[in-house]
Amino acid sequence: MSAATSPSERRVSARIGAISESATLAVDAKAKALKAAGRPVIGFGAGEPDFPTPGYIVEAAVEACRNPKYHRYTPAGGLPELKAAIAEKTLRDSGYEVDASQILVTNGGKQAIYEAFAAILDPGDEVIVPAPYWTTYPESIRLAGGVPVEVVADETTGYRVSVEQLEAARTERTKVVLFVSPSNPTGAVYSEADAKAIGEWAVEHGLWVLTDEIYEHLVYGTAKFTSLPAIVPELRDKCIVVNGVAKTYAMTGWRVGWLIGPKDVVKAATNLQSHATSNVSNVAQVAALAAVSGNLDAVAEMRTAFDRRRQTIVRMLNEIDGVLCPEPEGAFYAYPSVKELLGKEIRGKRPATAVELAALILDEAEVAVVPGEAFGTPGYLRLSYALGDDDLVEGISRLQKLLGEAKA
Incomplete structure (x- = not known):
């Protein structure tokens, strides 16, 4: 074993060093940092309800x-x-x-x-x-x-x-x-x-x-x-x-x-x-x-809002050429396939992976999404619809405009 790899020289253990950062939290943190810097970023990254905890x-x-x-x-x-x-x-x-x-x-x-x-x-x-x-x-x-x-x-x-x-x-x-x-x-x-x-x-x-x-x-x-x-x-x-x-x-x-x-x-x-x-x-x-x-009344109210947003986001995503989004039946995530968009030109760039496409979306449309590579399946994006209705529509409208420019 060389000195460079000896246990006494290794600053972080191999076990912990092999752990990847949470991709969803990383995207959310970047979106929040950009918002704090004054950019109008809309985040679809973190999986948490936008409602306050019931009183x-x-x-x-x-x-x-x-x-x-x-x-x-x-x-x-x-x-x-x-x-x-x-x-x-x-x-x-x-x-x-x-x-x-x-x-x-x-x-x-x-x-x-x-x-x-x-x-x-x-x-x-x-x-x-x-x-x-x-x-x-x-x-x-x-x-x-x-x-x-x-x-x-x-x-x-x-x-x-x-x-x-x-x-x-x-x-x-x-x-x-x-x-x-x-x-x-x-x-x-x-x-x-x-x-x-x-x-x-x-x-x-x-x-x-x-x-x-x-x-x-x-x-x-x-x-x-x-x-x-x-x-x-x-x-x-x-x-x-x-x-x-x-x-x-x-x-x-x-x-x-x-x-x-x-x-x-x-x-x-x-x-x-x-x-x-x-x-x-x-x-x-x-x-x-x-x-x-307690009872589930507050939960029912949140579920009604999530259901409305679910239908909106699926409809708007499926209006984009090259995007295919099955209708989710639970949780608060949409998981569209964007495989048909990969390799196409969008504002002078040709993203080859969902990671590159997500970076392009954040830079050009100021919308934060998580690439499917984080979830073991390249070629997809995850969007949480646990955000306000107006932000949801605005964010997906930005996606429609940007991805609608894709050309071979």
């Missing part, structure tokens, strides 16, 4: 601040009253009955995902990851010592993978399959029949399933949310559910998520958290308690 949740947090009970350490796995409320909420919303001892409250969904993988993966274990995927999944798998194995779906199937595709990717090293519905970044929602088929396939082969249900309440039209362990009970002993308050209650900054799983896995993940971060902020946990214990 009754904020008031619960204010009261918690005044209560000395919450000025001290509390159990690393979460406030007992919050865990009990999450169990009740899970039964109400998913039809999935769990005990509070099966729940770990985490610092947002990202920590839940990492700790879930860390608790069940050994070095070299493979995880089947349907793509397009949210940027954090493969990084969390690698950090836990696992190997992400991508299975790609495209616009022809509405970005939904089949059991046949999953089976083709399965090897003797496969331990986990990731299931996300509604999906970030595509908004795809699996039917109950398709979800059940995937769950039964996992049971047949003795696989674990990690299912991310963070967008459970954001489904539109005739689409319905389905919780895998509720419809495939045989899966429950090898299923981990990840969820949180961020998207449903417009609480991205409060950082409260959770995982639900078998007691031994939850205990192991809790041990990890006890050394990594200890308890989640008590004030935020009390706010989350108010959220999951």
Whole structure:
């Protein structure tokens, strides 16, 4: 080993040095920096609701601040009253009955995902990851010592993978399959029949399933949310559910998520958290308690607005020659294919990749979008429609004008 690569000389560990920056947060940060510099940038990058957190949740947090009970350490796995409320909420919303001892409250969904993988993966274990995927999944798998194995779906199937595709990717090293519905970044929602088929396939082969249900309440039209362990009970002993308050209650900054799983896995993940971060902020946990214990009226109002924006953005994107955008059925993202635009001339440039096209769009139209390369599928863009109606129309109008200039 040369001196240049010796452990004593390496400033950042190979494990951490291999982690990529979150592409979605990077785009959002650049857009905000340009806006701060006075440029009229419209950002479609970050996946967070533009609504304020409902008032009754904020008031619960204010009261918690005044209560000395919450000025001290509390159990690393979460406030007992919050865990009990999450169990009740899970039964109400998913039809999935769990005990509070099966729940770990985490610092947002990202920590839940990492700790879930860390608790069940050994070095070299493979995880089947349907793509397009949210940027954090493969990084969390690698950090836990696992190997992400991508299975790609495209616009022809509405970005939904089949059991046949999953089976083709399965090897003797496969331990986990990731299931996300509604999906970030595509908004795809699996039917109950398709979800059940995937769950039964996992049971047949003795696989674990990690299912991310963070967008459970954001489904539109005739689409319905389905919780895998509720419809495939045989899966429950090898299923981990990840969820949180961020998207449903417009609480991205409060950082409260959770995982639900078998007691031994939850205990192991809790041990990890006890050394990594200890308890989640008590004030935020009390706010989350108010959220999951309350009704869903505020959620319904947000969903109505998202549905309206969804229809607008899909219609306007599909009016652009060379852009094909399937209608998303959930979450708050559109994921159009821009493959037909690549290589064409736009204002003197010929972007060859979605990365180059996104950079051109930001420079020329002052609109921030995330390239599909960040989600494992080149040739696409992700646009979050969790922004005001006027900004949405203005931003897509700018895209129509710029991309309408494309020529061979």
